[in-house]
Amino acid sequence: MNQNPYPAIAGKTSGKRIRCNPELLPVWQRLEQAALRGHHWARLAVRELHYLASGLQDKNNVYTRAGDRDPVTGNTRLTVFLPGLKATVVRWPNDNYCMTELVLDGNYFEATRDTREQTRMGLYRVTPSRDPKHWPTEYVDDGKVLPKDSRVVAVVDAGYETVVDAAREIVPRTMKHPGVPTSTIRQSGCDLHFTPGEKRLGGLTRYNALRQDSSRASALHLADSMMAARDIPGVIWVGDQGGSAVVTQAMQILVDRGVTLKGHSAYLYKPRTSPGDAVRLAHRLELTLNEAFADTGWDIQGALSQLSVAGVRLDHKQDPYNKGYHTQAWITGLVKAAGPVGVVGAGAAAIGASIPMLSGIVTVIGGVGVAYALGQSVAEDLRHKLKR
């Protein structure tokens, strides 16, 4: 009997069989060895590949991307992003899959250099230190969040050289977000999820979080940490700038798995991807949200994204968001910063929206209440100016 020259690596007993090219077999075996030695993330990668065998389809998963067709045979190709490895899987006509390319990051699985030099992807514990301006970090081998009530986990952007660099900038900022217990962080620190990389995630032209490739592996790490932290009460997941891409993708992975994070909460600071998408996922995960879910600052794109999902938030019974909250906050902020009445118009025009348009948006969302708020804040500001 002829033995199939392509050895099977997953799905041998059930699900779809995944084979691999013979020259890739030693690489795959090295991965399995690392998993057996107890490296948490190697175990995760092997487990995920087996999981894929049971549910492999051609549509987009968070960490797989259905790509083009193979030019020679016309088979569909799938790219799989896992922590420390990137694989290309081709679908054969007999419904078997074959891994044709496997790129393994050796440094990652050996966990030497990157861990010591604080550039490894994953979860870190941040603690206060003898120096009040320094936040030392320690890598957590199994990616488990500290099991303390209301633990804060900050998910940071890529583009920082080391975790210590990121922690120094992020932690003082995170302490001040609404709903985050400042004194608890000062006393026992927080956790931090780090994504290495040269470029920041997301951005104006890359606003859809679910299409970002550079953060898919990191999102899988984070999803694993989130699932393990399900039973810790009150965990707050904070996405800082580009970290919103990782948070959104991780939430999508959890929604696909059917997991909920009841009692947890999330907040996005200056998200570089659409917060509207994130809110929809947050509802499905049964997260408890504050009225302010994302601080988009002066960003028009962010504000519009939040406005667009306002209807969804209003319909959702558990969401405390009420009519006009978001618009009121945005406009009030705009007015207060801009100063007296004459400048309000100029300020708004500078951003590209004129006052009539603003009130138009306002009436679409809510009723009379919000318009009153607009008038109120203008008058309030004027009174303040006249007192001087």
Added chain:
Amino acid sequence: MLNFLKYLPLEWRKRHEYCVPKGPSFRWAPWVTIPIAGSRLRLKAPRHSPRRSGEQWRLLPGRDLLDDPRLNHMATGVMANDYWGNAPALSRRFAFWGPWMSGCKAELAMSVCAWGRQKGHEFADISFFHPKAFEMVLVQYLNDYYGHKHWNVHTHIPRWHGPADWQRHNHLPVFAGSCKIYSQGPDPDITNNLSFPEHLFFFPITDQHFVEITFVQHLYSRDKNGDIAFDTAPIQALQDAIVNSISLELSPAAQASYDRIKKEVRNMQLPKEFAPLKWPIDPSASQPPASDSPNTATDQDRLWKL
């Protein structure tokens, strides 16, 4: 002038090629004076120039560091127990920039603080000016700060290794020592898994307090293989220059204590060798000794035998 333009503190195009970065000038650095319980510690350090905006920590002028005798407690988990307290005096960062806006290559973080025992947990009947007692205090401190941290409850691999490269210094009116503590990776089978040293410099300042000056070099620019892609000599040079500029003027009370001990103990020197301690320790092993009798821990036995 050309240097100023060549090494602008901006990051426009990051390059990871070999270069010699430039940090703040030491020649034009101002002097910092820190009064600690009447004694005056003076050192020359450049102005705070971090890579990203961040404040420095400094003592307000006109105040003594130990005006308020209560010391800060450390956050939970930072030390093995709650017997220590500290008073931070100074914390600055100096960024080193590559030529022609090729990015920030490294940062040197400096921090000066005074340590002592919390009320109720003092080391009874000893003075930190006694060299042997100070050694014991140092061992206890290093064990409590670094020694208790490990990677895994099951494997007990320590996160830190040290003290290494112990040197004693004689340019101050009291004895002083410096050492390095290396960060250890989680895999013991890999040789040379030490990196990221913290450089510590210690000396006693009163009978119950000592001063610790910490330097950490953060190196940012690495090439494709992960090796350091620039010359680290300027950073080490700045660190050495600051350490050499330290001068101390003891208060009359501190000087009297020191002289009193000098009469009893002729040799006021720290030991020449200080071997790395055995880490991780069991947190319950770091109990404060009731008196200065050398019976409570094997490390202390080893010290007294020297």
